[in-house]
Structure formats: structure tokens, C-alpha cells
Amino acid sequence: MSLAIHQLHKSFGERPVLEDINLQVENGEFVAILGPSGSGKSTLFQLIGGLVLPESGTIELNGEAVNGKKGLIGYMPQTPSLFPWRTVLENVVLAAELKEKPDYQEARRLLQKAGLADYENAYPNELSGGMKQRVSFIRALLSNQDVLCLDEPFSALDEFTKLTMQKWLLSIWEANRKSILFITHSIDEALFLADRVYIFSKRPAHIKAEIKVPFSRPRDENLLETTEFFQLKQQIFKYLKEEISE
Numbered sequence: 001m002s003l004a005i006h007q008l009h010k011s012f013g014e015r016p017v018l019e020d021i022n023l024q025v026e027n028g029e030f031v032a033i034l035g036p037s038g039s040g041k042s043t044l045f046q047l048i049g050g051l052v053l054p055e056s057g058t059i060e061l062n063g064e065a066v067n068g069k070k071g072l073i074g075y076m077p078q079t080p081s082l083f084p085w086r087t088v089l090e091n092v093v094l095a096a097e098l099k100e101k102p103d104y105q106e107a108r109r110l111l112q113k114a115g116l117a118d119y120e121n122a123y124p125n126e127l128s129g130g131m132k133q134r135v136s137f138i139r140a141l142l143s144n145q146d147v148l149c150l151d152e153p154f155s156a157l158d159e160f161t162k163l164t165m166q167k168w169l170l171s172i173w174e175a176n177r178k179s180i181l182f183i184t185h186s187i188d189e190a191l192f193l194a195d196r197v198y199i200f201s202k203r204p205a206h207i208k209a210e211i212k213v214p215f216s217r218p219r220d221e222n223l224l225e226t227t228e229f230f231q232l233k234q235q236i237f238k239y240l241k242e243e244i245s246e
């Protein structure tokens, strides 16, 4: 399923937050958004999720306007909001439960692929940060939506766990090919994961640049050591620095 955003404007009271945002995620594409803190990235996800309405502009899924419609995308927040009184298995089927009968077999298959087979009956307080993130991502996958919006999902993890999670996410995505829109503050993460990167300006955000990421797949961490990776990283760094120091 494709996502397209046309001429989106959003203000909170007198404060303009998003100004003329135009972006697309093609079917099965992995797209990242980088931008200064407070520029309006999470607000964009609230708009896509139908939680808030824009002043003008359209959000389209497969060409159909969905402004203000909830329950059409899978969402993974910055901090995994797992219910403490539900087991891992009960947490991952939650979004599916709201719509239809959950597929426990698929849930167990994904938990196994995430190395969590022994934890299906554990409660969230028994899990590490990385494990909670995997549970949260499996829940987004099981919501059975073709478009996933992931809001800085790995920002709170240490470097090694983060790299393990990024590789895990890529392997799952390569097998499922959902359309992903991924917010991050890390240039490395955006370039390692995405097919394209949008760079947001400071608030009110417009799209300052769109970068096609030329690296072939499957990718591994050796990519991060290459000259091509470093050059592209420098170019993006320059764009972001302009937004912070202006």
C-alpha cells in the first residue's frame, strides 16, 4: 500500500508546525525522516494516524483521502507502551484483537523469529529495553496494516542493541515488505535502513531535501565503514546543521 501526503499544513493555535509537506512512501518502500527536535515529525504521524486534522492538505492511502480516519496504519511509538498486566503474547495481539480474531500462530511465529519464544508468558517488567521494542514492533506488524509508522523506535537503546534491532528490523521488512515511514535523529540509522530520506527544516517544517539512498540490499554493518556512506552522511549533516544554527 502506498502513502502520499499533499500540501499538508498544520498549526496548533497561533503556532504553525507543518508548512506545505509533500511526501510519498511507495508500496514496500522504506522511507526515513530526519529533522531538528520540535520540527513537527511526531505531529505528522498524528495526522497520518487520524488523531488530529490538518488545516489543509490531504493524506492518501492507495490514492484515497483518509484525513481524520483512525485505525488504518500500524504505529510504533518512541517508548513501547505495553500493558503491564498483559503477557508478551497478550500484548502483541492487542491491535489485532481490536479488529478481528487474533492469529496466535502468527504471533508465536514472529515472537520466535525475534528470539522471544521463551517469553510469551512473561510480563513486560521482566523484559529488557530491546526486548520491549521487539514486542512493540511485532504488535505493529500483527495489526495487519500495510503501512507502518515508526517514531524513533530505537532511540533509547545502547549502540549494540540498536544495531542488532536495526538488522532484525531489516530482515523482517525484507521478508514482509510493508511500507515503512521511520522517524529518527540518527543519520547513520536513516542511511542504514532507508531507500529514501526526507530532511525536515526547523519548525514550521517544510521538506528541505530528499535524498535517495543508493546502497544495495541486503545491507550489513560494513556499509557504515565505506567512503560512500561517509560522504552521504556528511552531506546530510550539513543540511541539518544549517537548520540548527540558522
Ligand SMILES: Nc1ncnc2c1ncn2[C@@H]1O[C@H](COP(=O)(O)OP(=O)(O)OP(=O)(O)O)[C@@H](O)[C@H]1O
Residues within 6 Å of the ligand: 012, 017, 035, 036, 037, 038, 039, 040, 041, 042, 043, 044, 203
Ligand atoms: N497537541 C499539541 N498542542 C499544541 N502544540 C503541540 C501539540 N503537539 C505538538 N505541539 C507542538 O508542535 C511542535 C512540534 O512537535 P513534534 O512533537 O511534532 O516535534 P518533533 O519533530 O517530533 O520533535 P522531537 O524530534 O523532539 O520528537 C512543538 O513545538 C510542540 O510543542
